Amino acid sequence: MKGSRGPRSPLWLARLSREKLGLPAALLFCALFFLAGLFGSLLIFSPSPSQDGRVPRLLLELDDADAERPAMNNGKTGEPTTTLIPFQVLSWKPRALYFPKFATAEQCQTIVKKAKSRLRPSTLALRKGENAENTKGIRTSSGTFLSSSEDSSGVLRQIEEKIARATMIPREHGEAFNVLRYEIGQRYASHYDAFNPAEYGPQKSQRVASFLLYLTDVEEGGETMFPYEDGSNMDIGYDYEKCIGLKVKPRQGDGLLFYSLFLNGTIDATSLHGSCPVVKGEKWVATKWIRDQIDNRQPSCHTGEYMYDLPPHVIK
Ligand SMILES: O=C(O)CCC(=O)C(=O)O
Numbered sequence: 310m311k312g313s314r315g316p317r318s319p320l321w322l323a324r325l326s327r328e329k330l331g332l333p334a335a336l337l338f339c340a341l342f343f344l345a346g347l348f349g350s351l352l353i354f355s356p357s358p359s360q361d362g363r364v365p366r367l368l369l370e371l372d373d374a375d376a377e378r379p380a381m382n383n384g385k386t387g388e389p390t391t392t393l394i395p396f397q398v399l400s401w402k403p404r405a406l407y408f409p410k411f412a413t414a415e416q417c418q419t420i421v422k423k424a425k426s427r428l429r430p431s432t433l434a435l436r437k438g439e440n441a442e443n444t445k446g447i448r449t450s451s452g453t454f455l456s457s458s459e460d461s462s463g464v465l466r467q468i469e470e471k472i473a474r475a476t477m478i479p480r481e482h483g484e485a486f487n488v489l490r491y492e493i494g495q496r497y498a499s500h501y502d503a504f505n506p507a508e509y510g511p512q513k514s515q516r517v518a519s520f521l522l523y524l525t526d527v528e529e530g531g532e533t534m535f536p537y538e539d540g541s542n543m544d545i546g547y548d549y550e551k552c553i554g555l556k557v558k559p560r561q562g563d564g565l566l567f568y569s570l571f572l573n574g575t576i577d578a579t580s581l582h583g584s585c586p587v588v589k590g591e592k593w594v595a596t597k598w599i600r601d602q603i604d605n606r607q608p609s610c611h612t613g614e615y616m617y618d619l620p621p622h623v624i625k
Pocket residue numbers: 487489497502519521531532533534582583584594596618
């Protein structure tokens with residue numbers, strides 16, 4: 310009846326070996342105990358896909374250990390080290406990726422400071438029949454273009470280089486940064502960044518992707534929205550000013566990349582996007598439009614000639 314008298318003392322193993330089964334049996338018992346623990350922990354942390362088929366986060370992080378292998382010899386235009394830029398896939402329709410902590414708070418503040426004294430009311434590239442009056446209210450932010458060549462701090466160039474790594478598109482394909490400020494109530498109605506040749510005529514080059522770097526947190530509102538994400542809302546006669554669909558909340562230093570074109574070069578209708586009105590606080594964002602060809606044009610900061618953003622329209 311010894312065993313039923315409550316918890317066994319730490320001496321139970323010694324007694325077991327001495328009185329009944331001897332030392333080999335005790336060792337065997339210990340080994341079994343160890344193996345059971347090992348298998349148990351493997352089961353708990355095993356990287357089997359979850360019900361929705363996603364690979365658990367742990368596996369992704371462990372795989373990053375491969376980055377510690379020595380880097381390869383690089384070509385003339387390459388780099389001598391490996392790069393790790395964490396990102397989250399927000400959507401495949403459109404292809405939209407989120408880059409947490411892409412830039413530091415100091416880098417963001419530097420950009421805001423540079424842009425602040427140059428802000429002008431944001432403008433639109435107008436289509437036939439459109440003018441400043443009948444497109445009023447579509448884009449109510451202020452903005453300016455900032456080129457890395459005029460930035461002696463080197464911050465803009467650093468960000469451009471990182472965007473090039475993240476997008477795998479050479480830095481020279483990017484337009485100058487378009488830095489935007491949205492005050493309370495200001496917004497950007499849904500639009501496409503790519504140019505539909507049917508509406509804008511033949512284009513020398515096309516915007517492939519857009520990278521948004523959020524320069525501030527926003528207390529409320531100001532999300533970047535994708536109303537047609539996954540093909541939703543495309544048949545409801547969507548009102549371009551409504552803030553619906555996938556919404557991305559701005560967080561200082563985080564980046565958002567989305568592609569306007571499919572791989573075959575045609576415009577992805579689900580890349581329609583805009584900025585919800587700011588409800589509380591102020592939103593600052595730096596947009597880098599990336600083209601299918603090297604962009605040699607110099608931005609005209611104040612005339613709006615460099616402004617290629619499109620007013621709302623539907624691409625079917
Ligand atoms: O401010 C945003 O979140 C969107 C900006 C935008 O749509 C653009 O710059 O093309």
